[in-house]
Amino acid sequence: MKRIFRHTTLSATFLLLCLGLLACAAPPPALDATGGAVASAAPRATAAGIKVLEEGGNAVDAAVATALVLSVVHPNAGNLGGGGFAVIRMGDQVEALDFRETAPAAARADMYLDEHGEAISDRSLIGPLAAGVPGSPHGYFELHQRYGTLPWKRVVDPAVRAARDGFVVTKRLAGALEGSSKLLGRFEATAEVWLPGGRPHDAGSTVRIPALADSLQAYADRGPVALMEGPIAAAVVAASERHGGILSMEDLAGYRSVWRPPIRFQAFGWDIASMPLPSSGGIILGQTCAMLERLDWVSKPRFGADRTHLLAEVWRRAYADRFLLGDPSTSQATAEELMSPVWLDRRAMTIDVGRATPSDEILPWPGAPDESDQTTHLSVVDAEGNAVALTTTLNGRFGCGLLVPEAGFLLNNEMDDFAAQPGKPNQFALVQGEANAVGPGKRMLSSMTPTVAWRDGESMAFGAPGGSRIPTGTAQVFLNVVVDGDGLQAAVDRPRVHHQWRPDSIRAEDGALSPEIRQELIRRGHEIEDCGAVGLVQIVRWMADGPCQAAADPRGPGSAGVVGTKGR
Ligand code: DON
Numbered sequence: 001m002k003r004i005f006r007h008t009t010l011s012a013t014f015l016l017l018c019l020g021l022l023a024c025a026a027p028p029p030a031l032d033a034t035g036g037a038v039a040s041a042a043p044r045a046t047a048a049g050i051k052v053l054e055e056g057g058n059a060v061d062a063a064v065a066t067a068l069v070l071s072v073v074h075p076n077a078g079n080l081g082g083g084g085f086a087v088i089r090m091g092d093q094v095e096a097l098d099f100r101e102t103a104p105a106a107a108r109a110d111m112y113l114d115e116h117g118e119a120i121s122d123r124s125l126i127g128p129l130a131a132g133v134p135g136s137p138h139g140y141f142e143l144h145q146r147y148g149t150l151p152w153k154r155v156v157d158p159a160v161r162a163a164r165d166g167f168v169v170t171k172r173l174a175g176a177l178e179g180s181s182k183l184l185g186r187f188e189a190t191a192e193v194w195l196p197g198g199r200p201h202d203a204g205s206t207v208r209i210p211a212l213a214d215s216l217q218a219y220a221d222r223g224p225v226a227l228m229e230g231p232i233a234a235a236v237v238a239a240s241e242r243h244g245g246i247l248s249m250e251d252l253a254g255y256r257s258v259w260r261p262p263i264r265f266q267a268f269g270w271d272i273a274s275m276p277l278p279s280s281g282g283i284i285l286g287q288t289c290a291m292l293e294r295l296d297w298v299s300k301p302r303f304g305a306d307r308t309h310l311l312a313e314v315w316r317r318a319y320a321d322r323f324l325l326g327d328p329s330t331s332q333a334t335a336e337e338l339m340s341p342v343w344l345d346r347r348a349m350t351i352d353v354g355r356a357t358p359s360d361e362i363l364p365w366p367g368a369p370d371e372s373d374q375t376t377h378l379s380v381v382d383a384e385g386n387a388v389a390l391t392t393t394l395n396g397r398f399g400c401g402l403l404v405p406e407a408g409f410l411l412n413n414e415m416d417d418f419a420a421q422p423g424k425p426n427q428f429a430l431v432q433g434e435a436n437a438v439g440p441g442k443r444m445l446s447s448m449t450p451t452v453a454w455r456d457g458e459s460m461a462f463g464a465p466g467g468s469r470i471p472t473g474t475a476q477v478f479l480n481v482v483v484d485g486d487g488l489q490a491a492v493d494r495p496r497v498h499h500q501w502r503p504d505s506i507r508a509e510d511g512a513l514s515p516e517i518r519q520e521l522i523r524r525g526h527e528i529e530d531c532g533a534v535g536l537v538q539i540v541r542w543m544a545d546g547p548c549q550a551a552a553d554p555r556g557p558g559s560a561g562v563v564g565t566k567g568r
Contacts, residue, residue: 035562038050045073066378071216071409079394080137080212089454098278099257100444126400126401131400134227134252134412138255169202173557183401184401187402228252237252281451285471288475289475309524312526313351331435375391379540379550389462394410428447468500473533476497488541507529
């Protein structure tokens with residue numbers, strides 16, 4: 001037995017209206033049962049994950065099946081031509097898989113700059129020069145090889161069927177296609193699939209993508225070599241070259257995902273594991289929790305100015321340190337350094353409860369040498385409490401816009417996550433340093449924060465898309481659950497805030513700050529700007545003595561489901 005909850009379609013533009021409605025109507029209850037749970041960005045993908053759990057697959061089987069269906073039905077972010085991260089807890093094993101894209105071997109630090117050293121607008125965003133070497137084909141297979149239990153073909157099959165037999169376009173996908181029609185229309189092959197006759201697909205219409213079905217079938221039959229070598233890889237390289245890209249056959253064949261020890265820490269009575277470099281997400285989440293504990297954040301009134309003030313102060317400092325981060329080979333600071341008790345004590349001590357510290361007064365970690373809007377997240381727990389948090393992305397919505405005609409999938413524009421021009425803001429207004437400069441084979445710094453957390457008899461998986469707002473959105477939902485005891489849906493629904501050092505202002509979703517709190521924060525020296533969604537968080541929870549729960553974020557396309565029987 002299964003139940004799928006499907007959120008009504010909402011666009012970012014309607015966030016205000018949506019939050020208003022949420023305030024009037026009781027939020028939908030998080031679903032619960034005992035055999036496992038899945039939360040993802042699309043009902044068909046969630047249903048595929050649930051079915052896998054019902055057939056006895058574990059959390060990894062379900063996560064991979066869900067991710068692959070997203071690569072068909074959620075083309076803005078789900079992908080075979082992008083990359084991502086997964087943090088998992090399978091029995092006693094706690095691990096992180098890095099399947100982040102890498103810069104092609106021909107990439108150079110100045111490849112996005114003009115002769116005056118200025119960034120050329122859009123060059124790191126549109127077309128295949130913006131594409132990193134895809135990591136998803138190797139990553140999903142690797143995840144399944146190490147931990148999956150069902151046959152590989154069974155796990156890939158729902159995605160093959162979605163692409164071959166067709167899937168129904170949701171209102172939200174129709175809206176995304178409409179919103180990105182200029183990008184999608186730039187490349188003929190992309191337009192043929194996603195803008196037939198020059199028009200985005202209508203909501204309710206059925207889309208079939210035979211070339212993608214063939215790619216997925218080859219992947220099911222032969223594993224990642226089917227996509228990383230041979231005719232499909234040659235088609236990727238040819239499409240890239242046709243439009244000025246630099247991807248090579250060697251780049252594709254040489255890609256490897258990497259198992260890394262996750263960032264591990266304890267906070268608020270929970271054990272937590274999150275993503276290490278090349279993502280900054282786990283470090284930011286770890287620094288956030290550690291500083292909040294030092295500042296006794298828990299004891300501050302839930303709906304008072306102190307809590308928001310302290311969050312903003314903590315994030316200013318964490319994002320200042322982010323300036324030093326990059327691919328592990330060039331990062332100017334390590335997680336051990338940035339999460340050392342001595343450094344966290346020093347950082348927390350500089351926080352004044354009554355006054356905002358201007359971001360210009362906050363320098364990154366002093367041990368460093370230079371002292372002087374698309375992603376998707378899915379969360380799965382199974383009947384045994386194993387947990388998978390997986391975030392995957394093309395970076396911008398529909399990536400670089402180029403679809404490889406023979407392969408049916410879009411290429412990412414992850415190269416923009418490098419500091420194309422160190423010290424200058426990127427599309428997420430993130431100011432990043434030399435540590436994250438473009439370099440051949442390097443992985444670009446990320447903010448993705450797939451996270452698992454557990455304590456006796458309980459485990460959770462969560463994370464979000466949202467660019468630079470991923471760690472802060474993820475942290476707030478976690479805090480709502482573990483500090484304030486919110487149910488999952490309430491924790492996700494509650495309006496959120498964000499700060500990222502630069503620009504020096506608190507960003508607030510509609511309804512996040514009452515007029516009184518807003519006034520008090522301004523009095524303490526903060527600037528406040530309104531913003532859209534601070535991440536789209538998908539979260540699931542398993543309890544030894546109770547039902548599993550799942551909640552999807554109403555700010556975006558969201559679908560949460562549970563298995564109705566525990567089987568033990
Ligand atoms: O890795 C990162 O941090 C970005 N590429 C994530 C992009 C993203 O979340 C966009 N979607 N909302």
